[in-house]
Amino acid sequence: MKVNIVGAGVAGLSLAWQLVQQGVEVEMFERGTRVGEKACSWFAGGMLAPWCEAENAEPVVLEYGKESLAWWQNALGEGFVDAKGTLVFAQQRDKKELKRFARRTQAYEVVGHDVISSLEPDLASQYQEALFFKDEAHLDPRKALIRLTEVVQALGVKINFEQEIEPEDLLPEKVVDCRGYNAAKTVQSLRPVKGEMLLVKTNEISLSRPVRLLHPRIPLYVVPRDDQHFMIGATMIENGHGHQFSVRSMLELLGSAYALHSSFAEAEIIEMGVDLRPAFIDNLPRVERDNNIWRINGLYRHGYLLAPYMAKLAADSIFSDTHEIEKLADFKIKEDRV
Ligand SMILES: Cc1cc2nc3c(=O)[nH]c(=O)nc-3n(C[C@H](O)[C@H](O)[C@H](O)COP(=O)(O)OP(=O)(O)OC[C@H]3O[C@@H](n4cnc5c(N)ncnc54)[C@H](O)[C@@H]3O)c2cc1C
Numbered sequence: 001m002k003v004n005i006v007g008a009g010v011a012g013l014s015l016a017w018q019l020v021q022q023g024v025e026v027e028m029f030e031r032g033t034r035v036g037e038k039a040c041s042w043f044a045g046g047m048l049a050p051w052c053e054a055e056n057a058e059p060v061v062l063e064y065g066k067e068s069l070a071w072w073q074n075a076l077g078e079g080f081v082d083a084k085g086t087l088v089f090a091q092q093r094d095k096k097e098l099k100r101f102a103r104r105t106q107a108y109e110v111v112g113h114d115v116i117s118s119l120e121p122d123l124a125s126q127y128q129e130a131l132f133f134k135d136e137a138h139l140d141p142r143k144a145l146i147r148l149t150e151v152v153q154a155l156g157v158k159i160n161f162e163q164e165i166e167p168e169d170l171l172p173e174k175v176v177d178c179r180g181y182n183a184a185k186t187v188q189s190l191r192p193v194k195g196e197m198l199l200v201k202t203n204e205i206s207l208s209r210p211v212r213l214l215h216p217r218i219p220l221y222v223v224p225r226d227d228q229h230f231m232i233g234a235t236m237i238e239n240g241h242g243h244q245f246s247v248r249s250m251l252e253l254l255g256s257a258y259a260l261h262s263s264f265a266e267a268e269i270i271e272m273g274v275d276l277r278p279a280f281i282d283n284l285p286r287v288e289r290d291n292n293i294w295r296i297n298g299l300y301r302h303g304y305l306l307a308p309y310m311a312k313l314a315a316d317s318i319f320s321d322t323h324e325i326e327k328l329a330d331f332k333i334k335e336d337r338v
Pocket of ligand 1: 006007008009010011012029030031032036037038039040041042043044045046047048163164165166178179180181182183194195196197233234235274275276277278296297298299300301302303304305306
């Protein structure tokens with residue numbers, strides 16, 4: 001069996017990996033000159049944080065997101081997934097935010113100064129209390145995309161770069177549309193949720209794991225990367241178009257990073273990144289089928305968390321040639337019935 005995939009972002013590459021495991025011949029078409037160049041997936045924080053995300057996501061995100069940790073470890077091999085958990089803080093004046101977050105999540109430990117000192121010594125002087133989600137993990141999305149590309153190519157997947165095509169052009173062969181927000185011309189119910197992120201570098205602070213700072217208006221996360229780089233993210237701007245970074249977003253992100261720890265004041269700004277998260281009305285991703293075209297889209301802010309599960313759903317439907325594909329939106333109804 002041969003399957004074509006249009007788009008080599010996290011959705012397309014996850015599906016390619018899933019299909020080659022099952023012996024399928026896969027050919028990919030990507031408009032960029034290299035992986036990530038034109039992909040929203042390049043700008044992600046890379047947090048595999050299903051328990052934290054459950055704060056404002058449907059229960060299905062937690063249920064299927066949990067499975068992604070093992071999927072990424074298996075697909076990328078050793079050294080790509082850092083399973084050190086997440087620490088969630090609030091400033092003294094926002095203490096009730098920490099309580100609210102705790103009420104809406106599970107699988108955390110309330111930790112005090114001693115544990116904070118052992119986990120993140122540089123934050124210990126500033127915070128007396130935090131929530132520690134020890135089972136969460138993170139990866140560097142850029143390294144992960146490059147690695148996954150190498151892995152699938154080694155397994156025989158042909159990737160054609162600089163090929164901007166419409167999925168319909170590949171019919172009557174089987175084709176999966178993984179174009180992210182660029183599919184909005186065809187998938188009209190998609191909406192863009194603009195995200196802005198910063199990459200900064202400083203030797204003034206070290207972190208070992210993603211850290212979230214709660215705030216009623218401007219929640220922030222900082223994810224450590226190699227070589228004292230830190231990803232600071234991310235804005236969530238509904239129906240935000242364009243790829244410009246606004247002054248307001250810059251002020252808010254940098255202000256929050258400075259509030260997390262004043263040493264970010266001395267950091268060098270290495271990169272400002274902007275892209276559009278593809279989202280449906282319920283913020284849940286979908287696998288849809290229209291004869292020989294399948295579509296994986298709507299990964300919203302859960303690209304790395306849910307692409308593995310969506311890849312499995314799409315691969316199962318392609319294999320069994322079924323139009324009956326699980327809808328994540330139904331999950332809550334099923335759960336309510338239990
Ligand atoms: C600032 C920010 C932070 C985020 N943080 C996280 C996070 O911490 N964890 C998480 O899980 N998610 C996060 N996300 C969300 C995540 O990035 C998205 O959900 C995910 O990238 C969507 O993946 P995708 O493969 O559907 O789309 P994309 O990554 O956009 O991939 C689509 C690919 O298709 C290609 N393409 C498009 N049209 C064509 C065409 N006609 N022909 C050929 N190729 C085409 C594009 O060039 C691109 O490579 C974040 C997003 C942003 C913006």
